[in-house]
Amino acid sequence: MKLRNGLSAAIGVAALLAPLAAAAHFQLVYTPEVNLTKAGDVPVKLIFWHPFENGHVMDMDEPLEFYAINRGKKIDLKNTLKQIKFEGAENAATAYNASVPIKRSGDYVLVAVPAPYYEESEDIYIQQIAKSYLNLNEVPTDWMEPQGLATEIIPLNKPTNIVAGSTFTGRVMADGKPVPGVEIEVEYMAAEPSMEEDKPKDPTASPMPGGALVAVSDDDGYFTFGVPKAGFWGFAALGSGNTKEHEGKELSQDAVLWVRAYDVK
Template identity: 60%
Template sequence: MKLYTTLMAATAATLLPLSASAHFQLIYTPEAVVESTGELPVKLIFWHPLDNGHVMDMATPREFYMVHNGERTDLLDTLSAVDFQGAENSGAAFRGSVPIRRSGDYVLVTVPEPYHEESEDIYIQQITRVFLNRNGLPTDWPDVMGLPAEIQPLNRPYNVLAGSTFTGRVLSEGEPVAGAEIEIEYMASEPDMDSAATTEPTVTPPAGGTLVALSDANGYFTFGIPRAGWWGFAALGVGPETEHDGKELSQDAVIWIHATELE
């Protein structure tokens, strides 16, 4: 109880406003809890999903794979290039598929090529994870994968209730990162799986700008989830690589969680 109270106090004290929305790498499928077996379609998009903002062009990812029952399956060969249309522009994205065969967790991982952000003249690489589940059997969700940058969930990331909290731990090569800056974004616009389009945003951006939390001395942060849907957390620049093609690289850890209403 003491640890929980400390985490809540630390995070509440360090929520900071930035710009209206943030860059977020997506591995998107509409639902995190999968009902049936088969090939589950997913989309990989680099975008501003809170306000249906600018779409960044993706190159073919360096890695795209899943982990199920501790076994890794490469999914790069399922990817095909597609266009994605946001409100401001269209950009290069990818469509892939995930083979759902048995019960348990399916942890999807994307390691993209670094993206050159011209406005800042830096590169951004967001190593991203999303968690799916079939039949409520937990298998892989809490495992640390030893990625260069990752956020370890301390709540089942596909089983979060709106109005509850989510706690994560920021890691760099498996070690906790103190004072990491974590941008938090709600996916207010959701991609259409059958076209290049997306929905209109269901909320307006918060008046203070992008939500930001700082991890505590042991890498932990906690955030209260106010609304059902997909929530993204991006720990900025926590990976060990800091340069790409002679320019600054922000190697970020991204995790997406899915919240539902208790009915």
């Protein structure tokens, strides 16, 4: 059973290996290159998946919203969505290809607001409101800004060039207010999607023993995680949103953030 109930904020900022039987659900907003040097249409995949172990893929309904923010301007991307079948190691499920028109230098904050997903094994709905980032020409514009979502993680480190071996700090928010004592599952994208074949590449790491890696936000909503390895890292603040029910059942409205880490060479 995944952890989806609040822990005391007195725990503060912590990282622990939680003894969870189930692997973490993670909403991906994925493109392999996040630091861009030329304009153009950038392909993106939206997948609801277990990317650490190339595990079960969950069917996605069409997202309620999918857009990018560049220099404070919203760019609607729903018309670029194309339904696909993404074939994980265990099963195939509905996912989406899309694209982002990159024109001006700066950050592009990609936001996906999916329809709630019914998780039968837990008898709850899960809605993971996800953000990821692209940047053109190393010009910082939007990455540190909140996007006014129902719940979100605001990065305090530039999310497109985290240094492996350093730390990442984020702040969990809901309707513009910090969320204390919330559990943040941490996921390494060991199996990255192939953009050409709608299936994953071979995993580059194995899941940690002991279950999902978890941090806990402090009294002001902050958490810090030591990033041990280059690649994509995801953070999911479980149940951080204020909407707690959907169609008569419990809703876990989660904030998801993806960052990219690099080795120093």
